[in-house]
Amino acid sequence: MADNYIKQLLGTGVGTEGSLLIVKKIYDTLVDEAMKKLIPRGEAAIYLGPGDIPGSSVDVDLVVENKGSVREIAEGGELPIDNTEYTSSNLKPKKYGVAIRITSELLEDAKWNILQNNVMIFGRRFAENENSLIITALDNAANTVSGGAAVTIPNITVAMEYLEEADKEATSFAVGNEVIQDLRNIDTFVEANKIGNREMLATGFLGVIYGMNVIRVSSNAGMTKTSAYVYDRSFAFMIAEKRPITVQNFQLPAFDMSAASITQRLTVATLRTNAIAKITSS
Numbered sequence: 001m002a003d004n005y006i007k008q009l010l011g012t013g014v015g016t017e018g019s020l021l022i023v024k025k026i027y028d029t030l031v032d033e034a035m036k037k038l039i040p041r042g043e044a045a046i047y048l049g050p051g052d053i054p055g056s057s058v059d060v061d062l063v064v065e066n067k068g069s070v071r072e073i074a075e076g077g078e079l080p081i082d083n084t085e086y087t088s089s090n091l092k093p094k095k096y097g098v099a100i101r102i103t104s105e106l107l108e109d110a111k112w113n114i115l116q117n118n119v120m121i122f123g124r125r126f127a128e129n130e131n132s133l134i135i136t137a138l139d140n141a142a143n144t145v146s147g148g149a150a151v152t153i154p155n156i157t158v159a160m161e162y163l164e165e166a167d168k169e170a171t172s173f174a175v176g177n178e179v180i181q182d183l184r185n186i187d188t189f190v191e192a193n194k195i196g197n198r199e200m201l202a203t204g205f206l207g208v209i210y211g212m213n214v215i216r217v218s219s220n221a222g223m224t225k226t227s228a229y230v231y232d233r234s235f236a237f238m239i240a241e242k243r244p245i246t247v248q249n250f251q252l253p254a255f256d257m258s259a260a261s262i263t264q265r266l267t268v269a270t271l272r273t274n275a276i277a278k279i280t281s282s
Contacts, residue, residue, distance in 0.1 A: 028111070030111075030112050030117065033121070035124075036124070036128060036131075036218035036220055036221045037215075037216045037217055037218045037221070038127060038128065038130075038131040038217065038218070038221055039131055039134050039135075039174055039215055039217055040215070041130075041239065043134075043172060043215070043233045043236075043237075044134075044233075044236075044237055044238055044239045044268075045233060045234050045235050045236055045237060045238055045271050045275075046060065046238035046239070046271065047238070047239050047241070048060075048091070048238070048239065048240040048241065049241055049244075050241065050242055050243060050244070052240075053093070053240060053242050056092060056093075056242075057090050057091060057092035057093070057240075058090070058091050058240055059088050059089070059090050059091075060088070060089045060090075060091060060238060060271070061086055061087070061088045061089075062086065062087050062088070062089065062271075062272070063084060063085075063086055064084065064085035064086060064087055065166075065167075065272075065274075067083075067084045067085045068082050068083065068084045069082055089269060089271075091238070091240035091267050091269050092240075092267060093240050093241065093242040093243070093265040093266050093267045094265065094266065094267055095243075095263060095264070095265050096126065096129060096263065096264050096265075096266065097261065097262060097263035097264070098122055098125075098261075098262050099259060099260070099261050099262075100115065100118045100119065100122065100259060100260045100261075100262070101252065101255070101257045101258075101259045102114050102115045102118070102257060102258050102259070103255075103256060103257050104256045104257065104258065105256075107258055115258055115259075115260060118260070119247055119260050119262065122262050123245060123262070126245050126262070126264050128220070128221040128222070130239075130266060130268065131217070131221040131222050131223075132221060132222025133222075133266070133267070133268035134222075134237060134239075134268050135217070135222040135223055136222070136268070137236075137237040137268045137269055137270045138174070138229045138231065138236065138237065138270075138276055138278070139278065140270040140273050140276065141229065141231075141273060141276035141277055141278040142162070142166070142273040142274040142276065142277070143159070143162040143274075143276075143277045143278070144277070144278045144279075144280060145158050145159045145162075145277060145278070145279045145280070146280055147279055147280060147281040147282075148281065148282065149281065149282055150182040150185065150281055151179050151182040151183070151228060151279055151281050152182075152186070153186060153188060155279050155281075156173070156209070156210065156230070156279065157210070158277075159228075159230040159277035159278075159279050160210065160212075160230055160277075162230075162274075162277040163230060163231070163232055163274070163275060163276075163277055166272075166274035166275065168232035168234075168235055168272075168274065168275045169232050169234070170210070170211070170212050170230050170231070170232065171211075171212060171213065171231070171232050171233045171234070172212055172213050172215060172229075172230070172231050172232075172233050172236075173209055173212040173213065173214045173215065173228065173229070173230055174215045174217050174223075174228060174229045174231070175214060175215065175216055175217065175228040175229075176217060176219060176223050176224055176225035176226055176227050176228060177216070177218070177219055177225040178225040178226045178281070179225070179226065179227070179228045179279070179281065180205070180216050182281065183200075183206065183209070183214075184200065184204065189206050189209065212230065226280060226281045226282065227278060227279065227280055227281075228278070228279040229276060229277070229278055229279070230276070230277045230279065231275055231276040231277070232275040232276075234275075235271050235272040235275035236270070236271060236272070236275045236276050237268060237269065237270055237271055237276075238268070238269055238271050239266070239267075239268050240266070240267050240268075240269075241264070241265065241266045242265035242266070243263065243264055243265035243266075244264065245262065245263075245264045246262070246263050246264065247260055247261070247262050248260065248261045248262075248263075
C-alpha cells in the first residue's frame with residue numbers, strides 16, 4: 001500500500017523528485033566573490049612601515065613650495081635677508097579590526113573551513129578599507145573640475161593643467177565605473193586611427209591616456225562612480241602602517257567556539273593637495 005502511494009505521488013508530480021529518485025549532489029567548490037578593483041599601494045608617494053614608526057605617530061616634513069626670492073642689488077648695496085619655509089604633517093595610525101567567532105558544531109559540520117574562509121574574506125575587507133582611506137585623501141584635491149553628464153576630454157586636460165601649473169606631472173588617472181563608460185564613448189579613445197591601437201575595443205579598457213596610467217576603482221571600495229582623480233603619484237598621498245594586517249587565532253572554551261581577531265593600524269594622508277585634481281560628473 002505504501003509503495004503504491006509513493007508511486008502515485010511521483011506520477012502526479014506531488015512528490016519531490018530530487019529527494020526520492022536522485023542522490024543530491026553538492027558542488028564541492030565554494031564560489032568566491034568577485035575581486036574589487038583597488039588603487040595599488042605602490043601609488044603612494046610615501047609608505048612608512050612599522051620599522052619607520054618607532055612611536056605612536058610619525059612626522060613628515062615638507063618644504064613650503066615657492067618660498068624665497070632672489071632680488072637685484074645695487075652695487076655696494078646690502079644683501080636682502082630671505083629664507084625658505086618648512087611645514088610638518090603628523091601621521092597617527094588608527095586601529096581597525098574585526099573578531100570572527102565560529103561554533104565548534106559549525107566547524108565540524110560545514111562543507112569547508114568556515115573560519116579560514118572568513119579570515120580570507122576579511123583580509124580583502126581591510127584592503128578595501130585602505131582603498132577608501134586613499135579616496136578620502138584624494139578628495140583633498142586643491143582643484144575640482146566640474147563636468148556635465150559625462151566626463152569629456154577638456155575635463156581631463158584641464159585637470160592635467162592644474163597639476164602642471166603647480167609644477168607637478170599627471171602620472172595617474174583613477175576613475176569610477178561611470179567615468180570609464182564615458183571614456184568608452186569618446187571616439188578619440190576608441191578609433192584606431194586616432195589612438196594608434198585597438199586596445200579599447202579589444203579589452204574594453206584603455207590603460208594609458210595622455211601618459212597617465214588609468215586605474216579603474218570599484219564603487220564598492222569607497223569610490224564614487226561619477227568621480228575621477230588626476231594626480232602625481234610622487235606627491236599625492238602617503239600611507240603610514242604601524243601594524244600590518246595581523247591575524248590571531250584563539251579559543252573561547254566557555255562558548256565552545258574557535259575565533260580569530262584581525263587588526264591593522266593604518267592611516268592615509270594627503271601629501272600635497274596641488275598634486276591632485278578631482279573631476280566630477282553627474
